[in-house]
Amino acid sequence: MIRFDKVTKTYPGQKRPALDAVDLEIEKGEFVFLVGASGSGKSTFLRLILREARPTSGRVYVAGKEINKLSSWKVPKLRRQVGTVFQDFRLLPNKTVTENVAFALEVIGKPRSEINKVVPETLEMVGLEGKGHRMPDELSGGEQQRVAVARAFVNRPMILIADEPTGNLDPATSVGIMKLLDRINRTDTTVVMATHDSSIVDQMRKRVIELEGGLIVRDEARGIYGYQN
Numbered sequence: 001m002i003r004f005d006k007v008t009k010t011y012p013g014q015k016r017p018a019l020d021a022v023d024l025e026i027e028k029g030e031f032v033f034l035v036g037a038s039g040s041g042k043s044t045f046l047r048l049i050l051r052e053a054r055p056t057s058g059r060v061y062v063a064g065k066e067i068n069k070l071s072s073w074k075v076p077k078l079r080r081q082v083g084t085v086f087q088d089f090r091l092l093p094n095k096t097v098t099e100n101v102a103f104a105l106e107v108i109g110k111p112r113s114e115i116n117k118v119v120p121e122t123l124e125m126v127g128l129e130g131k132g133h134r135m136p137d138e139l140s141g142g143e144q145q146r147v148a149v150a151r152a153f154v155n156r157p158m159i160l161i162a163d164e165p166t167g168n169l170d171p172a173t174s175v176g177i178m179k180l181l182d183r184i185n186r187t188d189t190t191v192v193m194a195t196h197d198s199s200i201v202d203q204m205r206k207r208v209i210e211l212e213g214g215l216i217v218r219d220e221a222r223g224i225y226g227y228q229n
């Protein structure tokens with residue numbers, strides 16, 4: 001589903017690469033934690049999958065396509081197949097919960113009849129039934145992150161990328177979000193999550209890829225967090 005073939009990314013003006021000749025394959029339906037110290041290259045890895053950054057050398061394949069070769073008008077289609085969730089939720093503050101989730105479908109031209117059906121189903125799936133009329137600031141942090149997950153998943157993407165999704169949440173709320181991501185993963189959605197949350201990684205026992213200075217220093221099938229923050 002995702003393949004990195006000797007991918008190096010050096011940002012302009014930087015001597016050291018943020019990612020250094022990374023070779024990696026992530027299969028459809030896998031759940032992968034990306035761990036590593038601040039600056040080790042996790043966000044760069046995720047941005048390359050979305051073509052928000054482009055490799056300096058090497059190739060990135062998503063769903064069999066080398067995404068550096070996509071013409072720019074095809075990039076939105078790629079991004080539709082990759083849902084994203086971030087630490088800071090990134091909801092639209094002036095839209096209700098329902099409108100936030102519906103917006104993800106409106107911008108890709110889905111018909112109103114489908115939106116009216118799928119949005120309540122997805123809100124129910126993430127445990128927000130009855131809260132569709134609320135504004136984001138009327139929700140707890142955990143509920144806001146559930147909205148963000150609903151928005152990322154409403155279009156049933158092949159891949160869900162989560163960059164520190166529990167970074168602003170307390171431990172109990174974080175567990176709830178992880179249960180949700182696990183459930184999404186069980187629908188055969190590939191999940192790639194960058195995190196500094198050692199207890200979550202240790203509880204889930206999924207594949208763990210550790211980056212250090214842009215290199216993969218560990219890749220374990222049922223790993224633990226395994227290093228000191």
Ligand SMILES: Nc1ncnc2c1ncn2[C@@H]1O[C@H](COP(=O)(O)OP(=O)(O)OP(=O)(O)O)[C@@H](O)[C@H]1O
Pocket residue numbers: 011012014017018036037038039040041042043044045
């Ligand atoms: N836009 C940029 N321009 C120049 N250098 C950058 C840029 N983005 C990242 N870097 C550098 O690339 C390296 C990897 O950064 P990256 O953001 O991928 O790390 P990270 O593991 O996601 O860190 P964190 O855990 O703090 O989010 C760092 O040395 C960083 O300073």
